Amino acid sequence: MSTKRPANTFRNGPPQPRPKATLGSTKALPKTVSSRVKSSSRWGWVRQYMRDRPLVERIYRVTLKVVLWLFLSSIGAVIVLKYVPVWVTPLIVSRWVDTFGTDESSHVYKKWRSYDTISKEVALAVVASEDQDFPTHWGFDFDEIKDAMKENETRKLPRGASTISQQVAKNVFLWNGRSYIRKGLEVYFTALIELVWGKKRILEVYLNVAETGPMTFGVEAASQRYYGHSAESLSRNEAARMAAVLPNPRLFSISNPSNYVQRRTRQIAKQMRYLGGQKYIRNL
Template sequence: MGKNTFKITEQEPMEETTPKPSWWQRYKTFREDHTFAQYLQRLFFKAILYFLGISLALVLIFKFVPVWFTPTMLDRKIEAIADGRDSEIYSDWEPYENISKEVALAVVASEDQLFPEHHGFDFDAMWGAFRHNFKGKKIKGASTISQQVAKNVFLWQGRSYVRKALEAYFTLLIELIWGKERILEVYLNVAETGKMTFGVEAASLKYYGHSAKSLTRVEAARIAAVLPSPNRFSIKKPSGYVQRRTNFIVRQMRGLGGKQYISNL
């Protein structure tokens, strides 16, 4: 008589279902695995990476695309609306080849005579301004055309160490990516040249009745003469100071050798 054999098989244990942890439990687990300082550190580095990517993309875009609007224009528009004044912005973008080289030379002679040579910064002028301001005298700036473009296109007006640091960063980018001619082209189109007026084309049409392409040397010098304070000085009704400064700029333009000085930007 044969023996009956029984094969005993192990049954797989029933899968236990565990409740989904609450948000508070997940938060406590997160705090145990990661310190708050580490979280802030990661957040900071992510913000830096996003800023670098976005800023680089903007600089690349504006190397080819006209800068139709700037933070300074927005600021002036908001001020005008708040004061109940006419808030229309006068601006007319023109390519560099359609702008008289007399006005290009005038702004270089007036604002930044080392523009063709430096790499965004005039350190001698900056040191001179620092010593002047340290003595408690009236605040004196030493911004190059490149720095002014970086500020006007990408940043806000005002004085702060944060803004100056960002200005230096954008200045380096546009010097590297745009080149001198593009920087000067943008400056000639976005610089504030009068009340609610931006760019030399808009100023020429508004105050002289013709395009910036046909600006004479004296007309160009007068536009450059008001640039330090375009809301205070007038191109159409120049004060004695503006007339004297215009004559000074004309002499500087002649001393630099004329339009040849900026022919190889």
């Protein structure tokens, strides 16, 4: 009987060639893994590019710090101004600078009054004339924006659709002018004050910083200058006339109202009654 073992062909046989990698083998990798590899390689290329160019890297770091500082300071400013009266705005400074070299008086008429000491008739009047959905929207009236965009296709002078919140954001934090940068910042600050301030504070600031006449800002200064008494005792007709000039307070006059201002005053007073009076803004 033979005791010879069978040859181990697996161990002693000729070496088998290894399968060669093909281009199609990378397709077996999951898409997420492939995208991560690509993104990491791109980011590595960017980092290497900046390392090879110290000036570019320095500019990038400075820009990043400036953007971060502006972001944090904007949030800090909004938080502070939730509690502190807004004494000066870019619009006030701009109007004051415009008086240089002219015969116009450079005196600024402005006096801060808390919301509780201002007649609710004027608060209701500006809501009725400027932004009737103010108590319910989140800073933007998209229906009004759509209507304005359609109308502006045929109008020579564009019609705005800014809410009271947007006007406050623009007047307090930004400059005059039309640009995509300013509009983008307006959207940012509008959302921020809606979140941090709330409706009552936004309306309080609006009533104190809105331009109500030549070098006149806020309803208290306008009431004392044109009516001879405090804004605490404004009547419905006086409040409606004050709101009627807000679209262009440098052209329209509270003390000497034109036919247009008188007609618009009656319309606003009618809208105030239609909204149900002061109870419309009672729960801001």
